[in-house]
Structure formats: C-alpha cells, structure tokens
Amino acid sequence: MSSNSPVPSSADSSSAASTVASPVFADRHVGPDADELARILDVIGVASLDELAQRAVPSNIADRVADSVPDGLAALPDPLSEVQTLARLRELADRNTVRRSMIGLGYYGTHTPGVIRRNVLENPAWYTAYTPYQPEISQGRLEALLNFQTMVADLTGMDVANASMLDEATAAAEAMTLMLRATKNKSRRLVVDADLFPQTRAVIETRAEPLGIEIVVAELDPALDGVGLPPGDFYGVITQIPGASGRLVDAAPLVAAAHERDAMIAVGLDLLAATLVTPPGEVGADVCFGTTQRFGVPMGFGGPHAGYLSVATALTRQLPGRLVGVSKDADGNLAYRLSLQTREQHIRREKATSNICTAQVLLAIIAAMYASYHGPDGLRAIARRTHERAGRIASGLGSAVVHGSFFDTVLAQTPGQAGKIVEAARDGGVDLRLVDADHVAVACDETTTEDDVRTVLAAFGAHGIGDGGDTAVAEIENRTSDYLTHPAFHDHRTETAMLRYLRSLSDKDIALDRSMIPLGSCTMKLNATTEMEPITWPEFADLHPFAPAADTAGIRELIGELAEWLAAITGYDRVSLQPNAGSQGEYAGLLAIRRYHLANGDAQRDICLIPASAHGTNAASAVMAGMRVVVVACRENGDVDTADLAAKIAEHGDRLAATMITYPSTHGVFEAAIDQICAAVHDAGGQVYLDGANLNALVGVARPGRFGGDVSHLNLHKTFCIPHGGGGPGVGPIGVREHLAPHLPGHPLAPELGDDLTVSAAPYGSASILPITYAYILMMGAPGLRRATLSAIASANYIARRLADHYPVLYTGDGGWVAHECILDLRELTKETGVTVDDVAKRLADYGFHAPTMSFPVAGTLMVEPTESENLAELDAFCDAMIAIRAEIDRVGAGQWPVDDNPLRGAPHTTECLVGEWDHPYTREEAVYPSGLPSSGARAKAWPTVRRIDGAFGDRNLVCSCPPIEAFAD
Structure with a gap:
C-alpha cells in the first residue's frame, strides 16, 4: 500500500495508438481501447490525452504531471488488480467483529430474502438505473x-x-x-x-x-x-x-x-x-x-x-x-x-x-x-415473534424493567451494574445498549433467537428464560384495520413468483446494463462488479452504526483511508463522509461556512451569490442554511459574468458570506476566470463553495481545493462509481480547507466527531457502500483516474463534434472545447418544425436509448454526458440515433409528416403498435424499427412498455398508491 513505490503507467497518452500498459482494471473500466481512442482523438483534433488536457483545461488551474502522475494523486496507493483489491477488502472486513446486535435506536437485524438480495441489490438491472x-x-x-x-x-x-x-x-x-x-x-x-x-x-x-x-x-x-x-x-x-x-x-x-x-x-x-x-x-x-x-x-x-x-x-x-x-x-x-x-x-x-x-x-x-414477499400475515408474525422475545427478556428481568408497555426494546434499571452487564453480554456475542451507569436497553428484532434471549438473561444474572409469570407484559396488539390488501402484497409469496415478478419489472426499464445513459450532470458510469461485491459481506453489511469502536476497526480504517484519498484528489485538507446525498453535502458545506463566519464575529454575513445557471439545489440549500440568495448573471457563452459578480460583491460588502459555483460549469465548460472569481470573493471576506457535481472532469486534472475552493461536496454516486440505484443511494461527502475543519459534521453518539452540526442519522452516513468508492480508487490508481477523466472529456468532445452539424452545441470554452458534457440546442428547430425536446427524448426510447438531461440548465436543450465507460461503438450508436432523429425532424419541417402526427410526437412505440389498426402517416416499421437503429444486433431492441404518458392527467387525478384491482380489469 506504499505510495512511494513506482506507479505503473497508464495508457500512454503521449501517443494515441500506443500499446495500453495500464492496470488491468483501468482497461476494463475505460470504454475506448487504444485504437478507438486514436479515432476519437483524430475527430476532435488532438494527438493525445495529454494534449487534450493542455488545450481544454485552463492552465491556471491544471495540476502539474510527472511520469503520468499528477501532483494531486501522488499520495494515492499503487493500483491493485481486482483480485488484490478484494483481498484487501477482505482483510479490512476481517478486522470487524459482527456480534448479535441488540442495540436498537433505529437500527435492527433483519434477514434479506435471498431472492431479493440476488435479484435487486446485486442485480445491475436495478442498481444501475437512473x-x-x-x-x-x-x-x-x-x-x-x-x-x-x-x-x-x-x-x-x-x-x-x-x-x-x-x-x-x-x-x-x-x-x-x-x-x-x-x-x-x-x-x-x-x-x-x-x-x-x-x-x-x-x-x-x-x-x-x-x-x-x-x-x-x-x-x-x-x-x-x-x-x-x-x-x-x-x-x-x-x-x-x-x-x-x-x-x-x-x-x-x-x-x-x-x-x-x-x-x-x-x-x-x-x-x-x-x-x-x-x-x-x-x-x-x-x-x-x-x-x-x-x-x-x-x-x-x-x-x-x-x-x-x-x-x-x-x-x-x-x-x-x-x-x-x-x-x-x-x-x-x-x-x-x-x-x-x-x-x-x-x-x-x-x-x-x-x-x-x-x-x-x-x-x-x-x-x-x-413486504410483498412476506405479506401482511408474514410481517405480523415477525412482529409478534420480535415482541414475544422482548417479553421473555422482560419476564426474566422482573421488577428491573422500567416500562410496562413496549414493542421490541426493554429498558432495565440496574443500579451501578450497567457496564458490567453490557460487557458480560459482549463476552457472549451480543451487543446491548449502555444507556447510563444504571440502565441497559435490549432491542429484539427479526434475527433474535432463543439463544440470544438466554445470553442476555445470563448477562443480567437472570438464568433461564422467563415465561411471562414474573412481569405482566401489557397487551399491545390493538390494531383492527387491514393493511397491505393489494394483490402486490399477496401474489409473490413463493420464490418462483417473486423471481418472475422482479424480472418482469426490470424488463420494463432501461438501465446501464442495456444502454448508455447519456445524462448531463449525472455521470452514469460503470459500477464494476468487483466494487459492488463486498457491500453484501456480513462483516460490512451487519454492523450496527453504534457498535463498539473495537468491533468496527476495519470499516473505520476504510473510512479513514478513503477520506485521505478524497482529500488528496480534491486538494482539500479534511473530508467528512457523513452527508448521505449531494444535497446534504451542499447543506453541510454551507453550514460550515455559516459557523465559520459566526465564530469570527461576522454574524451579518448572510448573502450567498449563485450564478443563474446553477443547479437548483444550490439555492435551496443556501436558504436552508440561513442565507439569502443573490443571483449573478451569466454571459451568452455560459460563463459567470465577472462584471456582475464584482458589482454584487461591492453592493453587499461585508454581508457577503459565500458564492456557490459549479465547476466545470453547469453549461459544460471550463471557465478560465475561475481563479479570479474565487480571489474576488475571498478579497471581500467571503468563502467559495465549489459544487462537485461535475468532478468527473477534474480528477487527476485539477484540484478545487487548490485553485480557490474552500469547500466542495463530492457526489460519490457520480464520479466515484457508487450506483444511482434508480434515484438513490447517493453519498455526498464534503472536503474543506483547514479553517473550516472545526465545523465539519459531528454526531451525538460518535465522540470522535464531536457533537455539532449533525446532518445524517449515522455518524458516517451510508457507510456500507463506501467500499465501492474505495475499491474504484484502489483499482484505478493515479494514472487510471487521470485517464478516466480525460477519456470522459474526449468522448464529450467527440459527441459534440459529430453532432455539431445537426444540432448546435450551445456552449464551448476557449478553442471550442467542452468539458465532460455538451449542451445540444433544439430551440430553433422547435420554432421551425414544432418538434420539441420532449419529442426527441421520447423518440430516443424507440432507438433503445435513455434520453439526455432535458431542458437543464437551458429550456429546450439536451445536455449529454457520455462518461469514460462507453466505448466507441456505443458513442457512435448514440450519435447515429441523434442524426437519424434530425432527419425525421427535417421531414416534419418539410411537411412530409404533420406536426401532431409523426414518429417523434407518437413516440415511444410499444409492441402493441405492431398489431391492430394503424392510421398514422408514418409506417409501423418507421415507428418501431427506425432507420438509425443499429442493424448489427450489437444492441438489442428495447421495447418501451407504455406509450407517452399524460402527466397533466396524473396531476389532476392524483393517485399515489396501488390502484384498486378494478383498474386492471381491461
């Protein structure tokens, strides 16, 4: 794990066609091979990835690179193979001790049915969806x-x-x-x-x-x-x-x-x-x-x-x-x-x-x-068994029980003996909760066994299981209403039925296992199996967040190492992994800024300057953190209007608390003036929040903590491979400069963090998925991470060049370069033809693609981000589909198809479109097998299961739970 030994070289970026000599995993993660990279670079007009970095990334922020390793990544360990990485994670896992947890406080043992674990949690059809x-x-x-x-x-x-x-x-x-x-x-x-x-x-x-x-x-x-x-x-x-x-x-x-x-x-x-x-x-x-x-x-x-x-x-x-x-x-x-x-x-x-x-x-x-697998009867049985075992413990403890009515947790009064009882239980393999010197809490759950009950009672010195005769356990079962009556909670009780149900649902979706998902600002990249595998290991999965530190040494070491690596990558001094989403990272970072100003006696600093192009959560987070938002204008090229910024800084003077800037910008460009923007805010006494949503364009290229940022959140579910899972989980840790470190999140039950500014329920947030990012960084190493970033930038520029003659690229930086994403402008096409960005998005489904980000940050546009994971064939398939769709738009514009009845307005098309009456001016074949659909068979035809959905109808007739069975009559 030494960072001083020689680092294996990445794909030689000095020559596009050179033999790839990088670690094996980087070759598997990065889509384009050497030949494909050569073709991509030829189209965008550079000879190597290094030349691309020199031309696309402003020199005033770029890291120095020596022997393929940028300064910011020199502290990272040597890259390991997939086998070596799993061995390292196994070593860390083995340093954790998993006891039967009876700590409670909102965290309980549970049995994940194998059919659900294998076919949802471990299934890329579910975990790679957006x-x-x-x-x-x-x-x-x-x-x-x-x-x-x-x-x-x-x-x-x-x-x-x-x-x-x-x-x-x-x-x-x-x-x-x-x-x-x-x-x-x-x-x-x-x-x-x-x-x-x-x-x-x-x-x-x-x-x-x-x-x-x-x-x-x-x-x-x-x-x-x-x-x-x-x-x-x-x-x-x-x-x-x-x-x-x-x-x-x-x-x-x-x-x-x-x-x-x-x-x-x-x-x-x-x-x-x-x-x-x-x-x-x-x-x-x-x-x-x-x-x-x-x-x-x-x-x-x-x-x-x-x-x-x-x-x-x-x-x-x-x-x-x-x-x-x-x-x-x-x-x-x-x-x-x-x-x-x-x-x-x-x-x-x-x-x-x-x-x-x-x-x-x-x-x-x-x-x-x-809930579907167990149904209401099964859930009720689990609840009764949980309560019964808590009742047996209460019966055995007799008058020591504090509350006569409880469900799963028994609080016992044990004057002066609580610590000894907890230790005795630990010796028996059970963790109890030490409330104070005189009280112990015991929480039962689905996994609690009769042996656990015996162990707990023995720790209290009450040998033998109580039979209910010593303490009257109040009757708690007073619910009279039915629940979970819908067939969804009754029809999938066998493993066969559940397996087929899960498969039928996943078949209705497009996820990364079927197609590129070119979403700008969302970075849908490969979530490698090796990265995912350890999260279901019991040594990580079955740890209670408040278990004794001695029993969680492995996960704590992983968290510590990962925080150090992320700090090195971003150029910050400290990292907190507590925020469990990017929005929470934003909030935590702004709170740190607020507390910093308060500590300095600057309570009046409450103005947050936010560019008009910023992600919407920025403004919402600032208000939640007690700040007032002032919008800074953007120029026509998408850059922050530095003159307006200077005017706003002058206007608000010593009330300036911070500015929030996404870098590269939400418009997909590297703004050359970023260092000047940061300096202007600092000179006025403010702090700079650099939004890390687009960090995939910076890793190994530039470090926000070194070119002006005071704090950034990092979307681990974007840049660092934690999967989106259909809209979560996410992890949004924050990196800060040293002066903000005293204001990082704390936790009342984690004394090592302090007890101030708690933003998530658990001290280290969504800790069980941190091994994913840990494995990614460990397998990629410094050269691999830089290669991934520059490959993503190269792919975005390739798409921009291929599509520029068909759809204007709205924003570019100096020299016509984009960063990791590009914005395609459809507004003029819409004016000329009536075809909207929604029509194009829905039509892409007929071609087997998920649509890019629609109408953000500019209405009537598509923001495309290919990521480094997609090979040239997939990039070309997407470009071919977009070019074919442009030809369809032209036919609408030429009057060959009416505006209100054409393949775009009718999209998407289902298998039902192949049968029955057909009264459209375009053919069935044009509907479901468009000309731009690859014919090689490399990409299987994906069939949407419904036609275009009427959103307004759904809002007017709001139904937000399973519809009654009568709705399925036809």
Missing part, C-alpha cells in the same frame, strides 16, 4: 416505488406517502419544516419528545437553528396532565412510537393534546410495530416519519436505508421529495410517473420547500419487495 424522469422506460421501478408508497401509507394509517427519504432523521427534519409551511399557527417553537432517538433530535436541532425555529424538549406522556406539553405557543410536536427507551404509548392522547393547542403533530413510527398497534394516522396525526431499514435492508454501519414520510391528504402538495403517481398513456393504458413537485428545486430554486434531489430508491424497492 431516476425515473423518463417514465415510459422506467415503469418497473415506478411500480416498485408505488408499492413502497402503498406499504408506508397502509402501515402508518396515512393517506399519502412519498417514494422514500434519505434516512429517518432527515425525514423527521423534513416533517419539522413541512408542518411549519402548512400550519396557520404563527409560532416558530417546536416541541420535541425527550424520548426521540438522539441522532434524530440532533439532525432536527441542526436544521432548526438557521431557520430560526426554537426547539423545546419535553417529556411527553399520555398519563401526564396535558401529556406533558410545555406552556406557551408552539406550531408543532414531534414524538416517536416506540420511543428511544422502548416505551410504547397510545398516540391518540398525544395527537388530541397537540391539536387542542393549535399545533400539528408528526409521529416517528416503527413500521414493524405498526403491524400490531393502532397507527397514528388512524387517530388523526398530521405526519408520520421513520425508516424502513428493518424490512430486509442490512444495518450496514448506518446506511443506506430508505426513510419515509407520510401525510394526510390535505398535506399532499407539501410533501418534499418524490411522489409516484398513476396516470395513463396515449392509448389510455394505466401508467406510472413522478408527480407534482418532481425536481421542484430546479423550478422554485430559493423558494423550494426542500433541497432534496435524491431519495433511497434501491433500498425502498428492497423494503417494498420484502
């Missing part, structure tokens, strides 16, 4: 997410649930702001139950402070007068059932008391407990939040897990995040799509209700399929 913004080729994952929404709504007793949240704590924080938006109560005080999970409370407190929300912690108890609510006004209440202590209470008195005080109430509900107890929605709660982790998703040292948020009907349009709805297609068939606020932060920017841009789709699908 967010379903093109619903006609995303019907499988949309149906799975609709199942998730139905599951959550049914179990919580609410009307509507969204398509998942980042984790339980951030779901609670979103509930806090949702209630503030929805209430007519003018107070900004929020009551938080003292029995809330500590990590959830920490995230709420972090989110509340910049927004001016006062948190009042209270001991809520239905047995108390007024249930313990404090005097004075407050707009909302957040409580949890069961609580962190395991106490289980009736939600009805809490809800009634809150409403009597003109406050709304959000309840954190354990969904497994909800199979037995009356859900809060049935007694009038306004919001429910929580996690679906215990529905088949491993603990994974903290994540990723799908949080949830559900509301009453009146609050539907206040829901943050994504909402899957039912609509119909052009033929009147039922079809699914994202509804209402989808990507609202791009539209509303600083007025957005949330900065969330991702969800936890892959994990939500696993949880939904877990």
Whole structure:
C-alpha cells in the first residue's frame, strides 16, 4: 500500500495508438481501447490525452504531471488488480467483529430474502438505473416505488406517502419544516419528545437553528396532565412510537393534546410495530416519519436505508421529495410517473420547500419487495415473534424493567451494574445498549433467537428464560384495520413468483446494463462488479452504526483511508463522509461556512451569490442554511459574468458570506476566470463553495481545493462509481480547507466527531457502500483516474463534434472545447418544425436509448454526458440515433409528416403498435424499427412498455398508491 513505490503507467497518452500498459482494471473500466481512442482523438483534433488536457483545461488551474502522475494523486496507493483489491477488502472486513446486535435506536437485524438480495441489490438491472424522469422506460421501478408508497401509507394509517427519504432523521427534519409551511399557527417553537432517538433530535436541532425555529424538549406522556406539553405557543410536536427507551404509548392522547393547542403533530413510527398497534394516522396525526431499514435492508454501519414520510391528504402538495403517481398513456393504458413537485428545486430554486434531489430508491424497492414477499400475515408474525422475545427478556428481568408497555426494546434499571452487564453480554456475542451507569436497553428484532434471549438473561444474572409469570407484559396488539390488501402484497409469496415478478419489472426499464445513459450532470458510469461485491459481506453489511469502536476497526480504517484519498484528489485538507446525498453535502458545506463566519464575529454575513445557471439545489440549500440568495448573471457563452459578480460583491460588502459555483460549469465548460472569481470573493471576506457535481472532469486534472475552493461536496454516486440505484443511494461527502475543519459534521453518539452540526442519522452516513468508492480508487490508481477523466472529456468532445452539424452545441470554452458534457440546442428547430425536446427524448426510447438531461440548465436543450465507460461503438450508436432523429425532424419541417402526427410526437412505440389498426402517416416499421437503429444486433431492441404518458392527467387525478384491482380489469 506504499505510495512511494513506482506507479505503473497508464495508457500512454503521449501517443494515441500506443500499446495500453495500464492496470488491468483501468482497461476494463475505460470504454475506448487504444485504437478507438486514436479515432476519437483524430475527430476532435488532438494527438493525445495529454494534449487534450493542455488545450481544454485552463492552465491556471491544471495540476502539474510527472511520469503520468499528477501532483494531486501522488499520495494515492499503487493500483491493485481486482483480485488484490478484494483481498484487501477482505482483510479490512476481517478486522470487524459482527456480534448479535441488540442495540436498537433505529437500527435492527433483519434477514434479506435471498431472492431479493440476488435479484435487486446485486442485480445491475436495478442498481444501475437512473431516476425515473423518463417514465415510459422506467415503469418497473415506478411500480416498485408505488408499492413502497402503498406499504408506508397502509402501515402508518396515512393517506399519502412519498417514494422514500434519505434516512429517518432527515425525514423527521423534513416533517419539522413541512408542518411549519402548512400550519396557520404563527409560532416558530417546536416541541420535541425527550424520548426521540438522539441522532434524530440532533439532525432536527441542526436544521432548526438557521431557520430560526426554537426547539423545546419535553417529556411527553399520555398519563401526564396535558401529556406533558410545555406552556406557551408552539406550531408543532414531534414524538416517536416506540420511543428511544422502548416505551410504547397510545398516540391518540398525544395527537388530541397537540391539536387542542393549535399545533400539528408528526409521529416517528416503527413500521414493524405498526403491524400490531393502532397507527397514528388512524387517530388523526398530521405526519408520520421513520425508516424502513428493518424490512430486509442490512444495518450496514448506518446506511443506506430508505426513510419515509407520510401525510394526510390535505398535506399532499407539501410533501418534499418524490411522489409516484398513476396516470395513463396515449392509448389510455394505466401508467406510472413522478408527480407534482418532481425536481421542484430546479423550478422554485430559493423558494423550494426542500433541497432534496435524491431519495433511497434501491433500498425502498428492497423494503417494498420484502413486504410483498412476506405479506401482511408474514410481517405480523415477525412482529409478534420480535415482541414475544422482548417479553421473555422482560419476564426474566422482573421488577428491573422500567416500562410496562413496549414493542421490541426493554429498558432495565440496574443500579451501578450497567457496564458490567453490557460487557458480560459482549463476552457472549451480543451487543446491548449502555444507556447510563444504571440502565441497559435490549432491542429484539427479526434475527433474535432463543439463544440470544438466554445470553442476555445470563448477562443480567437472570438464568433461564422467563415465561411471562414474573412481569405482566401489557397487551399491545390493538390494531383492527387491514393493511397491505393489494394483490402486490399477496401474489409473490413463493420464490418462483417473486423471481418472475422482479424480472418482469426490470424488463420494463432501461438501465446501464442495456444502454448508455447519456445524462448531463449525472455521470452514469460503470459500477464494476468487483466494487459492488463486498457491500453484501456480513462483516460490512451487519454492523450496527453504534457498535463498539473495537468491533468496527476495519470499516473505520476504510473510512479513514478513503477520506485521505478524497482529500488528496480534491486538494482539500479534511473530508467528512457523513452527508448521505449531494444535497446534504451542499447543506453541510454551507453550514460550515455559516459557523465559520459566526465564530469570527461576522454574524451579518448572510448573502450567498449563485450564478443563474446553477443547479437548483444550490439555492435551496443556501436558504436552508440561513442565507439569502443573490443571483449573478451569466454571459451568452455560459460563463459567470465577472462584471456582475464584482458589482454584487461591492453592493453587499461585508454581508457577503459565500458564492456557490459549479465547476466545470453547469453549461459544460471550463471557465478560465475561475481563479479570479474565487480571489474576488475571498478579497471581500467571503468563502467559495465549489459544487462537485461535475468532478468527473477534474480528477487527476485539477484540484478545487487548490485553485480557490474552500469547500466542495463530492457526489460519490457520480464520479466515484457508487450506483444511482434508480434515484438513490447517493453519498455526498464534503472536503474543506483547514479553517473550516472545526465545523465539519459531528454526531451525538460518535465522540470522535464531536457533537455539532449533525446532518445524517449515522455518524458516517451510508457507510456500507463506501467500499465501492474505495475499491474504484484502489483499482484505478493515479494514472487510471487521470485517464478516466480525460477519456470522459474526449468522448464529450467527440459527441459534440459529430453532432455539431445537426444540432448546435450551445456552449464551448476557449478553442471550442467542452468539458465532460455538451449542451445540444433544439430551440430553433422547435420554432421551425414544432418538434420539441420532449419529442426527441421520447423518440430516443424507440432507438433503445435513455434520453439526455432535458431542458437543464437551458429550456429546450439536451445536455449529454457520455462518461469514460462507453466505448466507441456505443458513442457512435448514440450519435447515429441523434442524426437519424434530425432527419425525421427535417421531414416534419418539410411537411412530409404533420406536426401532431409523426414518429417523434407518437413516440415511444410499444409492441402493441405492431398489431391492430394503424392510421398514422408514418409506417409501423418507421415507428418501431427506425432507420438509425443499429442493424448489427450489437444492441438489442428495447421495447418501451407504455406509450407517452399524460402527466397533466396524473396531476389532476392524483393517485399515489396501488390502484384498486378494478383498474386492471381491461
């Protein structure tokens, strides 16, 4: 692992046609081989990748390169083969000790059914899919997410649930702001139950402070007068059932008391407990939040897990995040799509209700399929068994039990003996929760066995399993309503049925396993099997995030090494891996800037300058961090207008807190003035946030922490190979310069991090997927990473050159170069022919391609990012399809096809278009086998399963759970 030994050379970039001598993995990751690279470079007019770097990347930011290794990557270890990398990860995994976890606090052991693990979590058809913004080729994952929404709504007793949240704590924080938006109560005080999970409370407190929300912690108890609510006004209440202590209470008195005080109430509900107890929605709660982790998703040292948020009907349009709805297609068939606020932060920017841009789709699908596989009876049986084993422990402990009513967690009072009991249990292979010197908590779950019960009781000195005679365990099973009644939760109980269901759903989608996904600003690259394999190893997957540090030495070493590598790559001094999405990284970085100014006595600094072209989450994040957004104009070429920037800096003076700049720009170019922009902001006392969404154009080429950035978030699900999973998981760590390091995220249960600014439920965020990025960096090494970046830039310029005669490339940098992506301008074509960017996007599905990013950052355009993973044949197939589509547009423009009836407006076309009546001016063959479709058989024909979906109909007739069986009658 030494970084001082010679580094094997990458593909010799001094000669395009040279023999590739790079590590084997880099050859497998980077699509174009030496011959293909030579052809690409010939088209774009350079002789080598090094020459491309010299001509495309501004010299004022470029890293010096010696012996194929740029300065920023010299500290990285030598690249390893795939076999060696797995051996290294096995070494780290073996340093973890996996005990039976009975710690609880929102993280529980669970059995992932093998058919779901193999066919969802380990299946690239699911984990390489993108967010379903093109619903006609995303019907499988949309149906799975609709199942998730139905599951959550049914179990919580609410009307509507969204398509998942980042984790339980951030779901609670979103509930806090949702209630503030929805209430007519003018107070900004929020009551938080003292029995809330500590990590959830920490995230709420972090989110509340910049927004001016006062948190009042209270001991809520239905047995108390007024249930313990404090005097004075407050707009909302957040409580949890069961609580962190395991106490289980009736939600009805809490809800009634809150409403009597003109406050709304959000309840954190354990969904497994909800199979037995009356859900809060049935007694009038306004919001429910929580996690679906215990529905088949491993603990994974903290994540990723799908949080949830559900509301009453009146609050539907206040829901943050994504909402899957039912609509119909052009033929009147039922079809699914994202509804209402989808990507609202791009539209509303600083007025957005949330900065969330991702969800936890892959994990939500696993949880939904877990519920389908077990069905309501199976879930109820798991819940009863969990409660029974907790009851046996309580029976054995007798009068030591603190709460008479509980679901899975028993709190025992053990004066002065808690530490010894926890150690005794550890010796028996079980981790308990040390609450304090006098209390121990024991959490049971699906995996708890009779032997575990015996071990726990022995640790307490209560040998023998209780039979219920010593302590009366309160009857908790009082739910009378049905749930999960839809056939989706009854028809797939056998492995055969589930296997075929999962296959039928994935066949309805286009993911990276079938096609290039050329999405600008999203970087859909290869997620290698070797990178993915370790995440299901028990030594990583089965770790509780609050397990003793001695038992998690391997994952902690991996986290430490990865943070060091990412710091070296980006040029920053410190990295935090806690943010579990890019949006959370943005937020954490801006909070660090805010706290830095406050620490310096500059409380007045609250202005954040954001270019007009910026990603919509930037503005939303700035507002969430307590800043005011001021927009900076862009020039016609897409660059930041430095004159307007200077004017805005002068106007706001010592109120300037920060600027947020995406680099390379959202327009896909390297702005040469970036160092001047950073210097101007610094001279005015502000800080520079460099958005890392486009870091795939910088790794091994330039380092934001060295050319002016103070903080950046890094999208590990873009640049560093963590898969998108249909719209999540993501990881958005932040890198900072040393002066911001004291303000990195902390955690109340991780003393090594401090306890300030908690942004995610787990100390290290979605830790179980960090081995993916670790493996990628380790296998690529310094030369491989640089080669990947420059190959991506070369491919983007190749597409721009090939398509420039057919679609204008909207923005280029000096010399006509683009960075890792290019924007194709269709606006004039639309004016001339009536063919829209939507028509082109839908028509690409007939050619077997996912569409590029539509109308961002400029309406009426397509933003194309090929990534380094695609070989020349795939690049050419995409270009050929786009050229063929241009020919179709010309036929519309020439009047050969009417504007309202042509292959583009009719796209996409399904197999049903091959039969029945046909009354269109274009032929069936032109519809389903267009002329630009490759005929070699190298790319199999992909068939969309629905025609174009009527989005407006879906919003007018909002249905966000599984439709009744009658809907399928025809």
